[in-house]
Amino acid sequence: MTSRVSFSARNKARIYCATFERNINRKCPSKHVLEVGSMRNWNRVCCWLLVWMRLTCGWEELNLPEGHISFYLRNNPEVKQKCQEEADCPYKEQLNEDQCWGYEDFCDPQNRLNSTSCPRPSLGWTKDKASQLDMFWKSVDFGYIQERRQELKTICSPKTQEDSLLECVRHTRFCHGKNLYLDFTKPGMFAGQERFKENMFDENLRFSQDTFNKGVMGGHCDLDLGSLRAEGEHKSALQSWYAELEHFSSLPFRPIQDSHCDVIIEKPIYFMKLDAGVNMYHHFCDFVNLYATNHLNNSFSTDVYIVMWDTSTMGYTDLFSETWKAFTDYPIIRLHEYDKKRVCIRDAVFSLLPRMRFGMYYNQPVVPGCHGSSFFEAFNQHLAHRLGLIQHGPLENKIRITLLSRKTKYRNILNEDELVKAMKTVGEFEIKVVTYNRDMPFKEQIQSSYNSDIFIGMHGAGLTHLLFQPDWAVIIELYNCEDHSCYYDLARSRGIHYMTWEKQSKVIQEDEGHHPTLGAHAKFTNYEFDEGEFMRLILKAADHVRSHPKFIQGRKYRFRSGKTKQSEQTQGVRIEL
Missing domain, CATH: 3.40.50.360 (Flavodoxin domain)
Known part of the structure; x- marks a missing residue:
């Protein structure tokens, strides 16, 4: 029996193969970077075989709890259409379900997932039951994701598909970037024991008497410097990314196309600044916010790299490392692994942080009288399934x-x-x-x-x-x-x-x-x-x-x-x- 690939899938396969030819990552999954100069002419037959396997064996790659599949299909119309078209899609029953997480633009409030009950008074926090429910929804539930989505704005705008992009929510608590350039070549950038150095990418301080030199972070895009400067109020190690992004630069070159990279990272990267790995309460501030970041990014793939943003080379004891398997297929990468390299990243996410002001889980205001967040219930289900x-x-x-x-x-x-x-x-x-x-x-x-x-x-x-x-x-x-x-x-x-x-x-x-x-x-x-x-x-x-x-x-x-x-x-x- 001959396996056939639809016309749209063929186009996707051609794109995939083109990417494959420049990405040793597809050939050697254990290698998390592509060293420029190591490219080879891999056998196209091998590539097409991998593509065929990917297209015909991909439904299990969703790896989501059964109860979450319908939400994923509604948020990813192209996957939903593929399921409608393919006879072997195992999720036919979920195609017509109307329920949504609640943060989607198309979501009718009557159809949003809701596990909340507020049987007792708010003790003065709110004026009535409706506002009590709304406060719980926005601070403890998927309403928090909805508010962050509404805040997202472009900081550095691309003119072409090859250009860079940087977009962030308020206070740079979450950012997403495309085709970014990070220069770690200056000596001493990871010297010392300070885990979260500020001004690491301030070009004005490169030749100062600081104990470490400065690199460059930026992209080929139009930078709205005023918008970036306006987001510094929460500048703090575990509360925002402002210290890292404050000196984001508009570059005169396209990092990848113009061959300015020692390392090109093709897979999506999630940057994270971690809380204490020896304390379950504090480390789960990281995991809860990473799950929230998955929702913000509308991606639950584990075919991603997680990079621990730590500007030192000190050890990090992680007693709960088994949990990472719910989020990535690969070992956690330390930032200092890129020391003395110019790193280009096609898709980067700066994750929600563990100790944000009025954040998710830590510093979280929970209105009296209510209980039952659908977000935390989904987190329980997601980890139970993945682990x-x-x-x-x-x-x-x-x-x-x-x-x-x-x-x-x-x-x-x-x-x-x-x-x-x-x-x-x-x-x-x-x-x-x-x-x-x-x-x-x-x-x-x-x-x-x-x-x-x-x-x-x-x-x-x-x-x-x-x-x-x-x-x-x-x-x-x-x-x-x-x-x-x-x-x-x-x-x-x-x-x-x-x-x-x-x-x-x-x-x-x-x-x-x-x-x-x-x-x-x-x-x-x-x-x-x-x-x-x-x-x-x-x-x-x-x-x-x-x-x-x-x-x-x-x-x-x-x-x-x-x-x-x-x-x-x-x-x-x-x-x-």
Whole structure:
């Protein structure tokens, strides 16, 4: 049987082959750069074979949760048309669905994805219920993406397709560029231990007495310098890209066409300035904002490079590196790998940052009275799908409880064994005690959390695992150590039920606490909890799980007719009934 490629696909294949001939990347996927001078005349037959494989085996490359496919098709009309035309497209049922994320220009508000509920008052934050819902939508949900999309404006305009482009949202919190030029050839640009050097590309300072010399960042385009200068209010390492883009230059040459490159990067690049890789709460500021960036860029491909923008050569410890597999097929690249090179990039994204003012996840204002962000629910589904997590629940006659044991100097549960024994007296409870540390691979950690109906832990970054819990779950911050809103707000964003210790008289603090500089501090000591009060909270949490509509729905689905139906990479609403 002869495989045929449509006329439009043939044209795409010709373009692809032309690109292939100048891109060693297609021949050697493990090599993330194209060194000028290393091009060869690769066999065209090989190229066409690769193209045929790409065109005939491409649907699985979407690699999205089934519930997200219809959104992707609506946002990518050419892919939707291809699915309509090809008999073997597996997504025919999703072609006519009207639901949208909510940030699209064509999206009717009645059709937007909506998981939000605001049953309680806003405590003065808003004047009425409608404005309360709107505030939650814009600060915690896909409305945040919508506002950033509306802000996008061109900073450096191209005149031809070969020219460069730079476009940014307000305060340069996200930017997108085409055919960019970055000159790292000046000596000492990566010297020292400063991770986020400012004025790195200020040509006026090249011959100053600074400890490092300056490079050039720019493109062949018409620069609106006034528009660029107006976006510097949030200039800060993890809040904007202004320090990096402030001295963007309009160049008198086309970097790639005029052979000014030592390195040409053909694949899309995502530049990221990362928060602490040793702390789950802070590192997930990076991952949540990278997922938001995917939406802003309307691309969920993993055939991209992620470059860690770090102007030093210091090491970076990443305890959660497994998560990168949800976003890229390649190892993370350090910026200093381009030291002493002129780098040309065909497609660059400067990602949303981890600590933006009124940002997504960190510094995020969560209006009182509301919970359930569709964005955070989609993030949960996206990572669960990409990382291959399997949901084994709900179980037929059990509620799965996970207790996080810290095994650290502070915030330990002094009577942990007694509390575990008390929970085990309830036959319905399936109890697991875990210690999430370097001895337990992160994939195993999140698989455990993904299958926790109730997750219990002291205040600390480990509670960030609530992002992976199922929709019907409860997170119990056993004691918040006087930090009342951190994980409460995160749980409300994720849309799961939050509980914490309620009766101060029934908890015993070991001592006043010993902060290294601040003295007495609630986070720097250990605690003992009243067993009876603890069990009251656990039983209350179990009642919530049992009565949750998605838990009930999931049990009916899995155990209908007395037979267990295995659920693979699904949970809650994603279980098809």
